Amino acid sequence: MNNDLLPDKQLVARSFGRAAEYYDDVAVLQRQTGDELLDRLSLVTIQPECVLDLGVGTGRNLVSLAHRYPKAQLLAMDIAPAMLQQAKQRYRQSEGLKRWLPNNKKPQYIAGDAENLPLADNSVDLIFANLALQWCDPRSSFAEIQRVLKPDGLVMFTSLGPDTLHELRQAWASVDDYPHVNMFYDMHDIGESMMESGLVEPVLDTDRYILTYDSVMALMTDLKVLGASNVNTHRRRGLTGKRAFEKMTNAYEHYCTDGVFPATYEVVYGHAWGGKTKVQQAGNDGSIRIPVSQIQRR
Numbered sequence: 001m002n003n004d005l006l007p008d009k010q011l012v013a014r015s016f017g018r019a020a021e022y023y024d025d026v027a028v029l030q031r032q033t034g035d036e037l038l039d040r041l042s043l044v045t046i047q048p049e050c051v052l053d054l055g056v057g058t059g060r061n062l063v064s065l066a067h068r069y070p071k072a073q074l075l076a077m078d079i080a081p082a083m084l085q086q087a088k089q090r091y092r093q094s095e096g097l098k099r100w101l102p103n104n105k106k107p108q109y110i111a112g113d114a115e116n117l118p119l120a121d122n123s124v125d126l127i128f129a130n131l132a133l134q135w136c137d138p139r140s141s142f143a144e145i146q147r148v149l150k151p152d153g154l155v156m157f158t159s160l161g162p163d164t165l166h167e168l169r170q171a172w173a174s175v176d177d178y179p180h181v182n183m184f185y186d187m188h189d190i191g192e193s194m195m196e197s198g199l200v201e202p203v204l205d206t207d208r209y210i211l212t213y214d215s216v217m218a219l220m221t222d223l224k225v226l227g228a229s230n231v232n233t234h235r236r237r238g239l240t241g242k243r244a245f246e247k248m249t250n251a252y253e254h255y256c257t258d259g260v261f262p263a264t265y266e267v268v269y270g271h272a273w274g275g276k277t278k279v280q281q282a283g284n285d286g287s288i289r290i291p292v293s294q295i296q297r298r
């Protein structure tokens with residue numbers, strides 16, 4: 001596995017911390033994949049006592065998980081404390097007066113790292129992670145997920161694949177050799193890490209989403225507001241010059257159709273069980289489901 005893809009974790013935390021306030025204004029893809037992940041979760045019959053929303057962000061999915069599993073203890077975890085604050089605020093607003101009812105379970109908000117979960121072994125029934133694990137080393141994060149999941153616990157996640165923002169990556173490649181765009185592990189690496197961790201019956205598939213923008217600047221601004229700007233360990237330090245930026249935007253013109261600039265996202269969907277064989281839950285959503293054992297390297 002290529003260690004060069006590992007992001008600068010402190011920068012990830014800082015970047016998302018700064019993004020917390022306006023994140024919801026631009027989190028279009030995150031909403032779409034979060035809803036899809038929740039749909040897929042509804043195909044599985046489980047009654048979790050403890051649910052972890054890992055990389056909870058501003059907490060949109062946390063509210064849905066609370067409605068779906070009202071008896072469960074929810075754990076909301078994020079590496080960026082400012083995101084936890086937003087999640088807490090949103091949850092309180094969603095609850096309204098219900099929060100004064102006796103026996104009303106409140107989520108626990110935990111600042112923590114997916115690669116080093118501050119949770120006990122075999123303690124969680126469901127881990128839900130929407131677009132958070134792509135910022136982690138898959139070997140450490142899946143080892144931790146397997147450790148804290150109960151044997152019949154379930155992890156459901158989305159992550160990003162290497163084709164994500166390929167237009168932007170190509171456009172920058174015409175300027176210099178620095179990695180200007182985040183790089184992500186592919187489905188094979190993710191699958192291997194899941195298998196190595198001891199998770200069982202991992203199932204992975206990918207889907208493509210194309211977001212469109214009026215300009216390259218609008219795309220760059222969205223990435224910044226989302227907290228998803230370049231966090232590569234080998235990124236170029238210092239400011240990028242105006243001329244380099246112009247060269248990049250000119251190269252991006254190549255992808256522009258009818259005045260619209262596309263940005264591709266390759267989304268990896270995955271789930272697996274903690275450590276005990278379960279009958280796979282079949283989806284009816286038309287997606288291709290590939291058991292990891294059948295994934296071949298190109």
Ligand SMILES: C[S@@+](CC[C@H](N)C(=O)[O-])C[C@H]1O[C@@H](n2cnc3c(N)ncnc32)[C@H](O)[C@@H]1O
Nearest residue numbers: 016030055056057078079080113114130132135
């Ligand atoms: C793209 S946002 C997704 C947030 C949320 N799950 C959603 O669906 O809107 C990614 C989140 O993962 C968090 N994150 C990134 N790396 C993390 C890590 N190593 N451990 C825990 N959280 C992490 C970020 O701070 C951010 O809040």
